[in-house]
Amino acid sequence: MADDLCSFTKDVFITKAPKKSPLVLRMIVLVFAMVCGVYICSICVKQISTRSKAGFLNIPVIQKACPEPNIEPWEIPYVHHPKPKTYSRAECACNPVRYFAILSMQRSGSGWFETLLNNHTNVSSNGEIFSVKVRRSNISTIVETLDKIYNLDWLSSASKNECTAAVGLKWMLNQGLMQHHTEIVEYFNTRGVSIIFLFRRNLLRRMISVLANLYDRDAKLLNGTHKSHVHSPHEADILAKYKPTINATLLIPNLKQVEETTAKALEYFNSTRHIILYYEDVVKNHTLADVQDFLKVPHRELKSRQVKIHKGSLSQQVENWDDLKKVIKGTHYESFLQADYRK
Secondary structure (H helix, E strand, O other): OHHHHHHHHHHHHHOOOOOOOHHHHHHHHHHHHHHHHHHHHHHHHHHHHHHHHHHHHOOOOOOOOOOOOOOOHHHHHHOEOOOOOOOOOHHHOOOOEEEEEEEEOOOOOHHHHHHHHHOOOOEEEOOOHHHOHHHHOOHHHHHHHHHHHHOOOOOOOOOOHHHOOEEEEEEEHHHHHOOOHHHHHHHHHHHOEEEEEEEOOOHHHHHHHHHHHHHHHHHOOEOOEOOOOEOOHHHHHHHHOOOOOOOHHHHHHHHHHHHHHHHHHHHHOOOOOEEEEEHHHHHHOOOOHHHHHHHOOOOOOOOOOOEOOOOOOHHHOOOOHHHHHHHHOOOOOHHHHOOOOOO
């Protein structure tokens, strides 16, 4: 009995705790390895993305510079590469642009002349911009308007936009030009603007055209519509029927005043790059080869749809022709009585 008790007690104390399952240990190790792997991979991904972003951010965007144009050194100030705010010049961004302004007086053929220029595929002349008074109210508004035109941001029916090679406007002498001539000359010279002077030799013919145009503003002979320029012989004949009566007493003083204004304009803008044209010469040869050379654009045959209104002898265009002949004869204006061109 005692032996059995001792044996039982010994067996109780000798019995060992059961061993842990190897499968559980393997699972613990596997989970730990997976957690470590995910953590290491996340760190690597962050480092790679950071390096990529930093690499892209540090690369500056460099725009390709336009090649130097093959021109004479004196031409450099007159060659520009404007960057419009309203559109992109796209493939024409490196095409050089030259700035110009047509300076003239009313009824000197400037409207017809401008249609010839705009018939060129690379020339954009934007019309009589400063006929609107608010645009010429002071030098600041004038400069603001000019900047918009020469930056190719002035959009009109004449604008060639992207591939314009010469851009400008038509500007009458009595539209703030003479009043602010000092500042405008400085602007033209600073911005490299070339001037095309267009005048009329026969000031008597110009006077007749001015008076007839003023009359039609009120009379509106063309079906109640005033037109300064026409595009058909029929319309031209209707307007030409009106014959103004010119004040013979004021004729000579008026002609002298126009001459003096022209001379002042030439004096004021003498320091600019310019060319002087006369309407009568353009009528005889309207290819404008010299103007195209002046603007440095390819030669093109230029055409206009405008039809001349007053043609032929002056004696048929004025009501008091005999009075005018007496006043003009013996003066240096006597040549105005003769036909000076054919058209």
